[in-house]
Amino acid sequence: MTKTAAIIGGGVIGGGWAARFALNGWTVQVFDPDPEAERKIGEVMANARRSLPGLTDVALPDEGEVRFCASIAEAVTGADWIQESVPERLEIKHKTFAEVQAHCAADAVIGSSTSGFKPSQLQQGAARPGQIMVAHPFNPVYLLPLVELVPGDAGDPALIEQAKTLLSGIGMYALHLKKEIDAHVADRFLEAVWREALWLVKDGIATTEEIDNAIRYGFGIRWAQMGLFETYRVAGGEAGMKHFMAQFGPCLSWPWTKLMDVPEFTDELVDLIAGQSDAQSGDLSIRELERVRDNNLVTMMRGLKAQDWGAGALLNQQEVLMRQGTEMGARAADLPADQPVPTARRTVPLDWTDYNGHMTESRYLHAFADATDRFMELIGCDAAYISSGGSYFTAETHIRHLDEVHAGAVITITTRVVLGEGKKMHLFHEMREGDRLLATGEHFLLHVDLETRKPSPPSPQIEANLVRFAQGHAQLPAPDGLGRAIGAPR
């Protein structure tokens, strides 16, 4: 059943939440008195549509409707999740929660995007304090999975579990903090680094660009995958974490940083930083920088996905949920043998395009190979079978590139078996965007013994499944392009 989210307060953060929910198929009801809200949220949604759908290797559900409402009462009606992203002033938050709780369901989650307030502060004077929790996301909300979920002592345990489940469903990760603390966790680190960075600029040690390079060419890219402690655990080597701490611990009392001194926030300092930032990044507009950032995040997260690690492992977990109840989660017996088999439904990721502006040729084969993997899984050559020592290796491939396709397009692949007997498997894939045929991929594979790396017969069950499809597909007319050689007359 379609779920509904209420977004109270738009802007970059509220818009990011709206995009996250809508692109995952939720109905979204927005309340924001700003006359510019629809435009602003629309811009965030456009960025999200460009980058989020291609993160996973299965397509997201159909995008949900986004409705702009005239009141909080209207926005929260029927909502399963209400996300507050109003300005960071406690009296505004309290007034908003009172209005929300007067009209929303008692079993809906009310999340606050606040970075500055603790849940106990938010809950003061509330009709149902246990319903209100901090759900603090990170920009861009539509790509980054982290949500700091802080329910405070008053939090309702059942609602907390519900919040975690709902967040997983939209590809987010709830970091459930059991004790409340000022600024939660991540922003405390950001404050520390920001403060030190301001001193370095003010004291003329380094420019904004030099500081950014000191981060992104060094520890920044390390932290993208392991964070702080696991990185140091590795650095400590075989001697382990205790050894590392013995080495690095004493440094803590050295007077390195100016941590607690706060630089005076003068016009001069603001001008210095703004000027250096212009010199560093001014050749690109903010919109261009957003697209660069999102391209980078997508390619790194997809890279980590293939490694099944960090933010990429979260994407794989989300995909398992996404497959449930769709063709991409079906079993062989559920699929008719007299029709081509649906083996892919995915969105072309941002990082699959090339200098010609379209999906690059090797990604056609990437998509076909994934479709082959899905077909193998269907007939029983799945991860468990492969780890038991059998698999299929591709011996020969023929691709016809018939039309262009661009990042963000939803492509589908259907597969038919041309030949399936003994160790031989001959497949013919057709890739489409809607009805438009984009490419065909013809593949000859051999079942192999992974020990000897030599051809061998598959398990009887795999062969039986394969033969069933081969016999069914033999009834279909031969597809255009089958058995074609390059240079042969058309």
Added chain:
Amino acid sequence: MTKTAAIIGGGVIGGGWAARFALNGWTVQVFDPDPEAERKIGEVMANARRSLPGLTDVALPDEGEVRFCASIAEAVTGADWIQESVPERLEIKHKTFAEVQAHCAADAVIGSSTSGFKPSQLQQGAARPGQIMVAHPFNPVYLLPLVELVPGDAGDPALIEQAKTLLSGIGMYALHLKKEIDAHVADRFLEAVWREALWLVKDGIATTEEIDNAIRYGFGIRWAQMGLFETYRVAGGEAGMKHFMAQFGPCLSWPWTKLMDVPEFTDELVDLIAGQSDAQSGDLSIRELERVRDNNLVTMMRGLKAQDWGAGALLNQQEVLMRQGTEMGARAADLPADQPVPTARRTVPLDWTDYNGHMTESRYLHAFADATDRFMELIGCDAAYISSGGSYFTAETHIRHLDEVHAGAVITITTRVVLGEGKKMHLFHEMREGDRLLATGEHFLLHVDLETRKPSPPSPQIEANLVRFAQGHAQLPAPDGLGRAIGAPR
């Protein structure tokens, strides 16, 4: 001419430097009195050989020799770069530099891996103070490009420029700090975050795993590509950096973090952190974690390389240098037309393998497509030509997968023109590891007008270059597999 690096002090950092130099073709002379030094450096070298060579799309030069020396005098003889990574005690550093300067060339760079000392401290009492500079790298040194280069007031300007050039040549980025400061720049940030993280664990707010997740699922992956200021510039939106600072500036005086209080370094705290770290990461050995980390870094850096951004843009800059003077930098006129054209010499990257343990099928096409790009560049269809509105699109591809290949292998591709006339280009690639034929790729391409997306004739110069190779290659015997269709008899 082969350059020589002296590595004084092995371990993880010295070993990382040794690997960086050797894999970039330098001769490396190591001095380390530790009887385990050769084993330890060997382990770091093995990790580096696994991960570094595939980062770029051209192969590194042949690996340089690594020699273990009996004295500092022997190690620094003939060295262009001397890197000191001895323990962090000033009297040991001073003694080391005295011995180094007694035997090394006066125009060699002496870099120190120190994180704790300023160059003015290192230079005290030195024979030639201007020769000694901080060159502080980040672990793993063989993958991360950042080097904080701090020469201090005594630094020799010519030697500083030389140091930057040499570091670029081994794929590193010299962040030249003009003023010296305790802990340079990056470690000041690390100290701030580490200190705050210890408090969060000690106070029971979050575990080591929760803190790592708070970093890597949120700001960590942002910082991997843009650092701190550029990220905030984007967050500020169209209103710009001044607006962002006006919003976030006042938070600085809020009493969020425990920055300057140093948590007492008790056995209890060490045990707490070591125990949480075991629970978080203990299912993988340090060696396994190192490999996970390196896989992740490689895939993220290669993703950023395709976006030409951050650490990936540095790889592209390095590649320009690497192509110079090799076949991969040759011009069409320099290559004989009666021989297949060398179009690739690259190392299979870590992230090109699949669940079968070998290079996955779509990466064969990736490598062939890059070889096609190189051939296009050779005949004049380069980036400038493409931006003027013409390019080639692949219409049809046939690949024979003849043998397996694994990450780390150096593969070469040679290309011959089967047909090159008018808008048509028919290429046949052969991929080899050494003499072993791995695959052939046959491709039919059409020259297109990028405005109309329709076939069109190429420039006369491109056609002339293409015809020259087509005529030359027509003299060669037809390659095995040319014009083959899947399912045809062999």
